[in-house]
Amino acid sequence: MRIEGPLSDTAILEELGERLLRHRLNQNLTQKELADEAGTGVNTVYRLEQGQSTQLSNLIRILRALRLVNNFDALVPESPPSPIEQAKLKKEERKRASRRREEDSPSTSWKWDDES
Numbered sequence: 001m002r003i004e005g006p007l008s009d010t011a012i013l014e015e016l017g018e019r020l021l022r023h024r025l026n027q028n029l030t031q032k033e034l035a036d037e038a039g040t041g042v043n044t045v046y047r048l049e050q051g052q053s054t055q056l057s058n059l060i061r062i063l064r065a066l067r068l069v070n071n072f073d074a075l076v077p078e079s080p081p082s083p084i085e086q087a088k089l090k091k092e093e094r095k096r097a098s099r100r101r102e103e104d105s106p107s108t109s110w111k112w113d114d115e116s
Contacts, residue, residue, distance in 0.1 A: 039061055
C-alpha cells in the first residue's frame with residue numbers, strides 16, 4: 001500500500017509497522033535481537049510493528065539498526081532557501097560583456113596639441 005494523504009494516522013502507523021516487520025524478517029532478526037541492537041525494549045519493537053504509537057527517538061533507533069535511517073532525506077527533504085536568502089547569497093552577476101581594450105601601450109605616444 002502507498003502511504004498517501006487520505007490515509008488515517010492509524011492506517012499509516014499500521015503500514016509502517018508492517019514494513020518494519022518485513023525488513024526485520026528479511027534481515028533474519030528476532031524482535032529481541034533488533035531491540036538489543038537498537039538499544040530499545042522488545043515491547044517497543046512489538047508496538048512499532050503493531051502500528052502503535054511510540055517515541056520518535058525509538059523509531060530512529062530501530063531504523064538505524066535496520067540500516068534504513070538514510071531514508072529520512074526522502075521522508076522530510078531539506079527545504080530550499082527562501083527567495084530573500086537566495087538574494088542575499090547571490091553574488092553580483094555580470095549583465096553584459098565589457099568592450100575589448102586595445103593594447104595598454106599605443107604605438108604612437110600621445111601629445112598635447114601645442115607640443116608638436
